[in-house]
Amino acid sequence: MRKLLYxxxxxxxxxxxxxxxxxxxxxxxxxEAATEANDEKFxxxxxxxxxxxxxxxxxxxxxxxxxxQLGVQRSDNADIKEIGKTLENxxxxxxxxxxDLAAKKTISIPAAGEDNDRKKIENLNKEDDIxxxxxxxxxxxxxxxxSTIEKFEKRLQDTADPDIKAFINESLPELRSxxxxxxxxxxxxxxxxx
Numbered sequence: 481m482r483k484l485l486y487x488x489x490x491x492x493x494x495x496x497x498x499x500x501x502x503x504x505x506x507x508x509x510x511x512e513a514a515t516e517a518n519d520e521k522f523x524x525x526x527x528x529x530x531x532x533x534x535x536x537x538x539x540x541x542x543x544x545x546x547x548x549q550l551g552v553q554r555s556d557n558a559d560i561k562e563i564g565k566t567l568e569n570x571x572x573x574x575x576x577x578x579x580d581l582a583a584k585k586t587i588s589i590p591a592a593g594e595d596n597d598r599k600k601i602e603n604l605n606k607e608d609d610i611x612x613x614x615x616x617x618x619x620x621x622x623x624x625x626x627s628t629i630e631k632f633e634k635r636l637q638d639t640a641d642p643d644i645k646a647f648i649n650e651s652l653p654e655l656r657s658x659x660x661x662x663x664x665x666x667x668x669x670x671x672x673x674x
Contacts (some may be wrong), residue, residue: 498575530644531587533635534578540628543574543593544602544621551617556610559665560617566661567621570654581647611672619665 544567551564582589592598600620607613632655636648 483538501629507546519599526638526640527555530635530639530641531585533631533639533644534582534587535589536631537628538575538578538582538589538661539593539597540624541571542590543597543601544571544624546593546597547604547621547624550601550605554605554610555617557614557669559668560614563621563661563665570658574651574654577647577651581614581643584643585641602643611669615666615669618662618669621662625655625662629655629659 548564548567548571548625551560552568555561555564579589581587593601604613604616604620607616629652632648632652636645636652639645
């Protein structure tokens with residue numbers, strides 16, 4: 481009995497440490513875990529590509545929501561604040577639609593953005609010069625939206641899944657509208673710095 485009294489606290493401490501370690505790694509590994517789960521679930525190459533597309537789109541939307549929030553919080557520019565609020569609202573809706581689609585298709589999705597996206601957001605948040613922040617924020621969102629639109633258009637051509645096609649067709653006009661707004665903002669920021 482005495483040995484058991486010594487073992488219980490040691491085991492409890494080890495379990496607590498393991499849980500804390502898992503908690504720290506959970507956001508770092510969520511994309512990898514989603515990809516691995518989808519690889520195991522989907523047997524055809526096409527279904528696996530659809531699942532990867534949805535998982536990547538979720539991670540990207542999470543990062544864009546965080547970027548939108550950062551623009552609202554840090555910028556002194558009324559356009560950026562307004563665009564940031566619009567992007568936050570619309571990407572939250574897009575994220576919800578992605579989550580619903582993933583649930584319908586039993587696709588595993590990440591709980592956080594990609595590590596490199598988080599690093600970009602952290603670096604942008606550290607920018608001291610507000611004018612540089614504004615320009616970099618707009619540039620990052622232009623780059624992201626161009627890349628996202630390209631990926632959506634490619635998946636639209638490649639997928640045979642009618643639900644994914646419908647989702648992409650509904651999302652592309654909104655994404656193109658976002659791109660137009662952030663491009664115009666980026667041009668205004670560039671002109672202001674001349």
